[in-house]
Amino acid sequence: MKKLTLVHMVAVVLLACFCLTGCGKSFVIENGVLTEYLGDKENVTIPKNVVMIGEGAFEECKSIKTVTIPEGVESIGDSAFTHCINLTSVVIPESVTSIGDEAFYYCNKLDDLTVPESLKDIGDMAFSMCYGLEDDNGFIIVNGVLFEYNGAETELTIPDGVTRIGKYAFYSCINLKGVTIPKSVIRIDYSAFANCSSLTEVRIPESLTDIDENAFLNCPEYNIVVY
Secondary structure (H helix, E strand, C coil): CHHHHHHHHHHHHHHHHHHHHHCCCCEEEECCEEEEECCCCCEEECCCCCCEECCCCCCCCCCCCEEECCCCCCEECCCCCCCCCCCCEEECCCCCCEECCCCCCCCCCCCEEECCCCCCEECCCCCCCCHHHCCCCCEEEECCEEEEECCCCCEEECCCCCCEECCCCCCCCCCCCEEECCCCCCEECCCCCCCCCCCCEEEECCCCCEECCCCCCCCCCCEEEEC
16 A cells, blocks of 8 residues: 555656646746746746746746746846846836846846836846847946946946946946946945946045945045045
């Protein structure tokens, strides 16, 4: 009787594992958290019973080209879509209130992004190296967060409307000598201007007080001018 029970249990486990991939069930969902994607579709729609897309759930899924996230999803975890190198389009609904660190890091072909204006909690480097989102001036900006600058200007004015200069946004911009930060900016993150070895002058508004102590790490000769 015990042997029969053990065989039966093994069969159930094997059948369940098969059904995750063989019966069209490509998502591993636990208590509303999508923890892993096992499919190979190009166009993916997240199931409606998902509340959170978990950490690394789609990490390095090279097959995915588009992702539609339904209303009801509230958060996207750290590294959820990192290195999805063929991802070109993502629709994020109004219900999403937070996006984790490096959530879309190095989705280098992503060029069609729908993000609600209400989204305020965006993690470090969430859209860094998403070169398809780069504007004509070399900035990657999503919902007021400047994630990256890939230009080569020596004198630069950050666009008005940017509220936060993200981690490593200007990392090793060795040509940069002077930068003007607009009054809209309220925060400069860790190492935002790290290793900008030629930087000599940073012009900041009097209203800007939230500057990480290592924002200008390894910038040996810079001066701050308050206006």
